[in-house]
Amino acid sequence: MARKVRGKRSRECDQNQCEALSSDKDDSMHPHDSSSGSGCVAAVEADDDTTRDPTQELCAKRGKTCDSHDTKGAMEAIRGLEKSRCSECQARARWLCLACRKTLCTKNRAADHLTTHLKDSDHRVYVHLSKGRVMCLACDVELEIKDQSRDQRLPPKVKEEETMQVDVESLIPSVSTTMAKASKPFKKMSSVDTRGNAVEPYALQSRPIMSNIEDEDDDIRPKGLSGLYNMGNTCYANASLQALVNCPPFSDYFRRKSGLSAYTGGSGQSSSPFISHAFMQLIQKMWSPQRIPAIYPDNLLYHIRNKCPQFSGYTQQDSQEFIRCLLELVHRELGRPVYAHEEAAATAWKRKRQNNNRPTNEREKETRWRRRSSGSGSGSGSTGENAGDSGWSSDGDTMLSGEEEINWKHVRMRSVVSDVFDGLMESSIRCLTCNNVSTTPETFEDLSLQIASPSHHTPTIDDEEVPGGETDTWMWSWARWLTSLSSWFVPPAVSLEDCLAAFYTPDRLIGDDMYSCGKCNKLRNGVKSYRVTKLPEVLCVHLKRFSHDQVAGGAKMNTRVTFPLAGLDMSKWATETAGESEYELCALVCHEGATMESGHYVAIARNEIDGNWYEFDDSTVTKLDAAYVLTKDAYVLFYQKKQDLRQERVRDTVRQMMSPRAIASSPLTDRHYISTEWLERLSTFAEPGPITNYDFLCPHANLLPRRSEHVTVICTPVPTPLWRFLNQTFGGGPSVSQLHYCAVCDGRAKGLIEKRKREADNLRALERSMQAMEARSPALLYSHHIPEPSCLSKTWFGDWEKFINDPAVEPPGAIDNSSLLIKSPEGKARLRPRPHCLKVPREFYLYFQSIYGGGPEVFSIDGDQPTEEKAAEVVRLADLAIAAERQRLQQLQQEEAEAAADSKEVSDLERQ
Incomplete structure (x- = not known):
């Protein structure tokens, strides 16, 4: 069917009028065709040709008879002709006739x-x-481009039958073809072909960028002070929700949205984001201008308990565990894939920003070093960091052409949860023998800290040198005795920084x-340490107050931990590139009671409107x-970047540039498009990071197909001067002044x-065919000749199931069964004890391998796996036996047919 263009409708012509459909104000896309004799509508007989193109039926409805709509070569024909002149005059050409290749103008002065x-x-x-755009101008129908034919765009298996009549022999390849892949890369296209239909600018509306939650009644009772009713020992959930709601970078994401379908990554997942939607509704009620005194969180708890049954019932639960589960569920529902080209672009921008912030003499030294490394002279190629960058250009944007290879395997999943709470940490282990250092990056959503022992920080004889003299020694002993005695009356206290220092203290691995x-290939003594490489926008700190062993049960550690309301400096444990390191407290969860199974949870949070502290019980x-807040025993703390x-000056500048007067003075055509999610981060984040327009763009800087349906929501048009200011301030991109659908990605x-439909249908057809063959003769299946079933990695099969069920998931890579095997020093391989595998018939394994390749083939046996030569011999004998059985059945079927024919001939003679 012809693609529908947003903002335009195909209009049928009557006998008196033929209305023109224009792509721009001087282009006539539907000239009146007077050659039909009696206007535009004429009676057309129904065509019995079943192969007629659907657009020809539209032509017939509009009174036209088009024999064919051949669009082959359309994109190749217009290459280099974008600014050509008309073949009849010197006016600028707008259209190209695919039949005679003439360039033609429309409605000029001549x-x-x-x-x-x-x-x-x-x-x-x-x-x-x-x-x-390819059009049949005689009947005003937009045509599909046939440059990417179905046979070229899809793997060879697409050319198979479209019905469920599947040839089982074609689905089960022989041993000689098991390593052959059925999928070919998609057709590569040039950058000209990536641009499809345009989105009209009037389809997108400018919206307020900087959020403003204050109103005239804030001094009486600010918004956000609604309580939550206890629904049967649910204080742990109420305290957790109140703390999260008072984290502005997180809760502001949900306050003004009417729905979340546009922000689910366009995954088209079968289940709607019920938990995220219920959480959004709860936040909007708590921050509504009506200032509701208390709300029932029943809808949100209902959906959470469906996913996490451990929170069902009326028993006391752990507040920190509830926070983790809720954030994980929201992350799953709102997560979108991040691909390698996005990570490369962000890394290049970050490297460039760091290089610009370095002193000039250091940059000059590095430049001279690169020149010496790459060699001098004009003939030497440039190498080094700059030559290998594949990110945004100096202007902040780089788009890939259609001919470049794109890695569609996502690197990670990104959501508002990861943007707000995720940080990066690097663990390094230094070998004490060879000094080799191995590093491993880790992502953390919160920091779980052991409460440091107070005695560890009390001065002792071992820690400090004892003063000289007997009198001094006697006084020192009395001081120690008084200190220990005071601990019986005043609970000992440690600071939050002491707990952080203990967490980041290097550990000796001995x-x-x-x-x-x-490097040594041996067990060695080492030193393990942690450093934060990226600090989160909101730092969640969990103090381990409860023991979970069988002896102590859920006993609580009542050691008092002091914490600052402001000025928490994480620079001591972070690298120089980790970002802003000073934090301010915005919310905390406290536990009152002796054990984890009993007691009560309350939340304390700072209201962002009036700046006062409130307790949510x-x-x-x-x-x-504020002084009373410092006396509380904290369990979970939330710190926001200062x-x-x-950043405040930047926001003020943005408000001025987005004022009604500034918008009215800027031309409507002078617009750029920015990710709406990034603009929301600009309102509340201390470090919003570079502009990430890949939220709605594909690698070719056109609209991402799975998110194009929500283009009016996920991107915001802003004046070009504002785009330039934001790009110079934060970097990123790509720069987008016109929105087009992507022909390649679409x-x-x-x-x-x-591909999803074909693979799922073929697998079901293969299963039915195998059942039919087993009923006919079990010797037709591999299981009759090879009793041991094949093994398939559960991880890989899970990725394949996600690809089949979720339109946002990319196809899995090659089958990787190497994790199922253990190799001995002699080179023999055995199946791991309790491997994470799926036992399938060998026909299934061969089907998947014919499409995706990979391996190795693993059999479910207790002993050593057969060698490649032995396995090939066993499979060869099985193939011969199956072929012989198939030939026997065919011969038997032929004999039965001949016997039936002879019997029929005899009966006919007897009747005569």
Whole structure:
């Protein structure tokens, strides 16, 4: 079917009028065709040809008879002709006739050569030179481009039958073809072909960028002070929700949205984001102008308990565990894939920003070093860091052409949860023998800290030198005795920084804790340390107050931990590139009681409107003094990055540039498009990071197909001066002034849809065929000759199932069964004890391998796996036996047919 263009409708013509459909104000896309004799509508007999193109039926409905709509070569024909001149005059050409390859103008001062050519000739298919739209102008129908044919775009298996009549022999390849892949890469196209239909600018509306939650009644009772009713020992959930709601970078994401379908990554997942939607509704009620005193969180708890049954019932639960589960569920529902080209672009921008912030002398030294490394002279190629960068250009954007290889395997999943709470940490182990250092990056959502022992920080004889003299020694002993005695009356206290220091103190890996050095290839003593490489926007700190062993049960550690309301500096344990390191407390969860199974949870949070502290005790909300907050025993703390003056000045500048007067003075055509999610981060984040327009763009800087449906929501048009200011301030991109659908990615998305359906249908057909063969003769199956079933990695099969069920998931890579095997020093391989595998018939394994390749083939046996030569011999004998059985059945079927024919002939003779 012809693609529908947003903002335009195909209109049928009557006998008196033929209305023109224009792509721009001087382009006539539907000239009047007077050659039909009696206007535009004529009776057309129904065509019995079943192979007629669907667009020809539209032509018939509009009174036209088009024999064919051949669009082959349309995109190749317009290459280099975007700014060509008309073949009849010197006016700028707008259209190209695919029949005679003439370039034609429309409605200039001299004439309308497109309409004239359409009347004088029988040529009906034309392509727009700048927009790449192919039209049948005789009947006003947009045509599908056939440059990417179905046979070229899809793997060879697509050319198989479309019905469920599947040839089992073609689905089960022989041993000689098991390593052959059935999938070919998608057709590579040039950058000209990536641009499809344009999105009209009037389809997108400018919206407020900087959020403003204050109102005139804030001094009486600010918003966000609604309590939550206890629904049967649910204080742990109420305290957790109140703490999260008062983290502005997180809760502001949900406050003004009418729905979340546009922000689910366009995955089209079968299940809607019920938990995220219920959480959004709860936040909007708590921050509504009506200032509801208390709310029932029943809808949210219902959906959470469906996913996490451990929170069902009326028993007390752990608040920190509830926070983790809720954030994980929201992350799954709102997560979108991040691909390698996005990570490369962000890394290149970060490297460039760091290089610009370095002193000039250091940059000059590095430049001289690179020149010496790459060699001098004009003939030497440039190497080094700059030559290998594959990110945004100096202007902040780089788009890939259609001919470049794109890795569609996502690197990670990204959501508002990861943007707010995720940080990066690097663990390094240094070998004490060879000094080799191995590093491993880790992502953390919170820091779980052991509470440091107070005695560890009390001065002792071992820690400090004892003063000289007997009198001094006697006084020192009395001081120690008084200190220990005071601990019986005043609970000992440690600071939050002490707990952080203990967490980041290097650990010595000696004795039983020795590690395997990759350089020495032996167990060695080492030192393990952690450093933060990226600090999160909101730092969640969990103090381990409860023991979970069988002896102590759920006993609680009542050691008092002091914490700062502001000025928490993480620079001591972070690298220089980790970002802003100073934090301010925004919320905390406290536990009152002796054990984990009993007690009560409350939340304390700072209201972002009036800056005061409030205690949320279920449905009761009480105003507190800051000094009283410092006396509470914290369990989970939420620290937000400090908002510096520079960021506030940037926001003020953005508000001025987005004022109604500034918008009215800027031309409507002078617009750029920015990710709406990034603009939301600009409102509340201390470090919003580089502009990430890949939220709605594909690698070719056109609209991402799976998110194009929500283009009016996920991107925001801003004046070009504002775009330049934001790009110079934060970097990133790509720069987008016009939105187009991507021809390459759209064709690829359609191909993946057909691939999903084809693989699922063929697998079901294979299963039914195997059942039929087993009923006919078990000797036709591999299981009759090879009793041991094949093994398939559960991880890989899970990725394949996700690909089949979720349109946002890319196809899995090659089958990787190497994790199922253990190799001995002699080179023999055995199946791991309790391997994470799926036992399948060998026919299934061969089917998957014929499409994706990979291996190795693993059999479910207790002993050693057969060698490649032995396995090939066993399979060869099985293939011969199956072929012999198939031939025997065919011969038997032929004999039965001949016997039936002879019997019929005898009966006919007897009747005569």
